[in-house]
Amino acid sequence: MSRYLLRRLLIMIPVLAGISLVLFTILCLAPGDPFEELATNPNVPPEVRANLRHQFGLDDPIPVRYLRWFTSMLKGDWGFSFVSRIDVGTLILQRLPTTLWVLGLAQLLGLLVALPVGIYAAVRPYSLFDQVSTTLAFIGFSLPTFFTGILFILFFSIYLDWLPFIYRADISATGWRWYWENLRQAIMPVAVLGLFQGAAMTRFVRSAVLEIVRLDYINTARAKGLSERVTILKHVVRNALIPVVTLVALQIPGIFTGAVITEQIFRVPGIGSLLITSILANDTPVIMAITFVFSCLVVVFNLVADLLYGWLDPRISYR
Amino acid sequence: MQEHELRHLIGQVKAGTLSRRAFVQTMLGLGLTAPMAAQMLAHAGVAQAQTKGAAMFNPTKRGGGGQLKVLWWQAPTLLNPHFATGTKDQDGSRIFYEPLASYDPDGNLFPVLAAEVPSVQNGGVSKDGRSVTWKLKKGVTWHDGKPFTSADVVFNWEFVKDPKTAARTIGSYTDIDKIDVLDSHTVRLVFKKPVPFWANAFCGVNGMIIPKHLFEPYMGEKSREAPNNLKPVGTGPFKFVDFKPGDIVKGDLNPSYHVPNRPFFDSIEMKGGGDAVSAARAVMQTGEYDYAWNMQVEDEILKRFEQGGRGKASIVTTGNIEHIQCNQTDPWTEVDGERSSLKTKHPFLTDPAVRQALSMLVDRASVQEQIYGRTALTTANFLNAPAPFVSKNNRWEFNVDKANQILEAAGWKKGADGIRAKDGKKLKMVYQTSINAPRQKTQAIVKQACAKAGIEIEIKSVVASVFFSSDPANLDTYPHFSTDLQMYTVTETMPDPQDFMLQFTPWEIASKENKWQGRNITRWQSEEYGKLHKAAEAEVDPVKRAALFIQMNDMVIKNVVVIPVAWRPRVSAISNKLKVAQSGWDSDFWQLPFWHKEA
Numbered sequence: 056m057s058r059y060l061l062r063r064l065l066i067m068i069p070v071l072a073g074i075s076l077v078l079f080t081i082l083c084l085a086p087g088d089p090f091e092e093l094a095t096n097p098n099v100p101p102e103v104r105a106n107l108r109h110q111f112g113l114d115d116p117i118p119v120r121y122l123r124w125f126t127s128m129l130k131g132d133w134g135f136s137f138v139s140r141i142d143v144g145t146l147i148l149q150r151l152p153t154t155l156w157v158l159g160l161a162q163l164l165g166l167l168v169a170l171p172v173g174i175y176a177a178v179r180p181y182s183l184f185d186q187v188s189t190t191l192a193f194i195g196f197s198l199p200t201f202f203t204g205i206l207f208i209l210f211f212s213i214y215l216d217w218l219p220f221i222y223r224a225d226i227s228a229t230g231w232r233w234y235w236e237n238l239r240q241a242i243m244p245v246a247v248l249g250l251f252q253g254a255a256m257t258r259f260v261r262s263a264v265l266e267i268v269r270l271d272y273i274n275t276a277r278a279k280g281l282s283e284r285v286t287i288l289k290h291v292v293r294n295a296l297i298p299v300v301t302l303v304a305l306q307i308p309g310i311f312t313g314a315v316i317t318e319q320i321f322r323v324p325g326i327g328s329l330l331i332t333s334i335l336a337n338d339t340p341v342i343m344a345i346t347f348v349f350s351c352l353v354v355v356f357n358l359v360a361d362l363l364y365g366w367l368d369p370r371i372s373y374r
Numbered sequence: 375m376q377e378h379e380l381r382h383l384i385g386q387v388k389a390g391t392l393s394r395r396a397f398v399q400t401m402l403g404l405g406l407t408a409p410m411a412a413q414m415l416a417h418a419g420v421a422q423a424q425t426k427g428a429a430m431f432n433p434t435k436r437g438g439g440g441q442l443k444v445l446w447w448q449a450p451t452l453l454n455p456h457f458a459t460g461t462k463d464q465d466g467s468r469i470f471y472e473p474l475a476s477y478d479p480d481g482n483l484f485p486v487l488a489a490e491v492p493s494v495q496n497g498g499v500s501k502d503g504r505s506v507t508w509k510l511k512k513g514v515t516w517h518d519g520k521p522f523t524s525a526d527v528v529f530n531w532e533f534v535k536d537p538k539t540a541a542r543t544i545g546s547y548t549d550i551d552k553i554d555v556l557d558s559h560t561v562r563l564v565f566k567k568p569v570p571f572w573a574n575a576f577c578g579v580n581g582m583i584i585p586k587h588l589f590e591p592y593m594g595e596k597s598r599e600a601p602n603n604l605k606p607v608g609t610g611p612f613k614f615v616d617f618k619p620g621d622i623v624k625g626d627l628n629p630s631y632h633v634p635n636r637p638f639f640d641s642i643e644m645k646g647g648g649d650a651v652s653a654a655r656a657v658m659q660t661g662e663y664d665y666a667w668n669m670q671v672e673d674e675i676l677k678r679f680e681q682g683g684r685g686k687a688s689i690v691t692t693g694n695i696e697h698i699q700c701n702q703t704d705p706w707t708e709v710d711g712e713r714s715s716l717k718t719k720h721p722f723l724t725d726p727a728v729r730q731a732l733s734m735l736v737d738r739a740s741v742q743e744q745i746y747g748r749t750a751l752t753t754a755n756f757l758n759a760p761a762p763f764v765s766k767n768n769r770w771e772f773n774v775d776k777a778n779q780i781l782e783a784a785g786w787k788k789g790a791d792g793i794r795a796k797d798g799k800k801l802k803m804v805y806q807t808s809i810n811a812p813r814q815k816t817q818a819i820v821k822q823a824c825a826k827a828g829i830e831i832e833i834k835s836v837v838a839s840v841f842f843s844s845d846p847a848n849l850d851t852y853p854h855f856s857t858d859l860q861m862y863t864v865t866e867t868m869p870d871p872q873d874f875m876l877q878f879t880p881w882e883i884a885s886k887e888n889k890w891q892g893r894n895i896t897r898w899q900s901e902e903y904g905k906l907h908k909a910a911e912a913e914v915d916p917v918k919r920a921a922l923f924i925q926m927n928d929m930v931i932k933n934v935v936v937i938p939v940a941w942r943p944r945v946s947a948i949s950n951k952l953k954v955a956q957s958g959w960d961s962d963f964w965q966l967p968f969w970h971k972e973a
Contacts, residue, residue: 086839086840086843086845086848086850088843088844088845090459090844099542099544099545100544100545100548101888101891102537103537103540103541103542103544104844104891106537106538106540107540110538110540110595110598135598136451136619138451138452138459138619139451139452139604139619139620140452140454140457140598140603140604141452141603141604141619146619146620149618149619149621150621208652208655212660213655213659213660216660219660219662220652220655220656220660220662221445221645221648221656221662221663223622223643223645224618224621224622225616225618225622225624227441227641319647319648319649320648320652322645322647322648322652324618324620324621324622324647328620328647329620332449332620332647335839336451336459337839337843
């Protein structure tokens, strides 16, 4: 086990180095210039832009820039945003709480919907409940978030005037009102994201449970006279959830990097919206940091998923 | 209009037979900007008009207005006015920092940190245009309690002029030779040469003043490390509370603000991000916010939102002009690794008849009516200013028949395919612009009309982030101009046309040599225009200078170097209760202390 872990961790090093090299090169070769606004402004002499490019080291050849980035990354320095002129680390950390709060809640909501619905539908396949839930699930994951988001805004904010559609990360209220306001503004983005994820996950849970529920040992359990509740929860769900757990583990990196479209619609100041504005502003150090952190998380959580899998299912051994 | 006629008009204003406003509007008709017209009057000794904004509301105490919530669909990313990229950063900074004077909608200077506006008659402006003396307002303190003095003004110039600082505002300060400190609250700016537009440094968005005591240790290359780049300490109506780059700026009322009984609002929250349409919604439909900036939204949508009854679109004129450029060089022949090289000539766009015809094929009325609505005005001029009428010198017309006649007369005959040709050269053009729905619709309108005149237009659209980039290696950027025609908006960021009109001077031609950083994108070469521009730069007599700019504008229009398509004002969404005064020449927040709500 520990040898396996060590080997996996060692493999991660070249993988991440390779990913960073590819990301960096692509970003350097991409069109655009972080200081393009200066180029179109007739009051800014071209020397200012040249000076800025020099100051931020944009005139050096790509390998030199990559090495500089790589060494400072090893030292924990994530780079310096061209646009905001602060450390990328600070910028990302500012966004992290909101991202975790909104996307975490969405993930939770997704699970809370998917698990009971998926399990119940699988236990009574082709029943009316199953039909309805399947239909809704299909609708749920067929509708893109930018559509449901705007639909929610039109209905709950404009037509009913119940919920705000602009997310404010720092609400000035205190005490209970603070919690209430935060919850109120999170409802729509969380619902949009959570229901979207929940819909897809419902299908997944249903098929996983369906596979197990037909197996002989479930019949044995029932034959032993175990109650239906115990049979389903202890014997079916426990085994059926093994693939679900890995799926959730693989989705966790997504929580950290945010949801670009939903964040943009509701103006949630999360990492996803930071990523998109950085891309639009050609703020390469920020794009690089976010994409690289995302790659790291994906690689790490892949490993975590593998380990979890083995822990949940003792039949799997690591070599 | 000749010089003596102008002088006559100024005389009438002095005598009181012609209103100041009528004079300014006449000048606008000549293609002059309002600030210039105002300056002409100031120079001739006509007193400044009372600025309206300040007088509209007279509170008896500071505060009490609750929170002001404003929405910018681009979020500020830093709060140092000298490093601001784009208006979002300038506006974010303007909450906390102030210039000596702002530009009001008519182009007059409105004193902010200055005690009075310098002029020739109060001795502030020297007759030779070589110096200007600013008297600073007394009793102004920075948010940390330190006094604002002449030293701060001098420091800002020193900070900006150092090229290593890479300040975006440097262009406004390069003419200053030295600044004499006459006393703790008087400074004299001495220029290297006569400067006609002295109201540039320390005025408007480029003129915001940062405190010496906090930024002094961060001059030159260290400037980016200054902690106060993100934590402004200014003199403005609101004190800094919180800033999250790319998201939110918050400020609280400044209890020691230098204007009595202002501001009205107890705090301000500037939220950034999202898109223009939903920002308009948040103000006009749900009323979640009081003000939203830069509504680049189709007029139809704005009108629908206005029916919600909570807010309205507010339109203020600027000098911004959407225009089509005609390439003077050949974009399809590569010389020394450069397309549109000065060594080539465009096969047919160099023919004045073709350009003339093209100008008649741009249906500006349809573009205005069908695409932009209230958010654009038709115009014949390149150099426009804040009044909705067209110059007497220039007229535009949309006339397919006439365009056909001109082309026919110039020897461009229709071939079997319906496309005109001459000497084996076919009138086939590629017309590019950035990807943006109104622009693609404009392209379609032009293409349709051109087809009727035997000109085949191929439409090309480039992603905005590429089109407006300055990447020397990318052929699709607008300065490379690798097509026959292209269209975009140039903004007149300064209320003085000197820099704005640089874009037709022969020494500014974009080429491989200057890495396509030149401003003259059409590559039109006119020595005469260059001479006029140089003359305007040195001309201190505002009347003579005005005549020069009129001549320059007319040269560009008569020669159809560019075809003006739409003159675009600035549009914002304002809650019905909120009262604001706006100026197309300054930040949206130029009069923030005077903003108030009616019950």
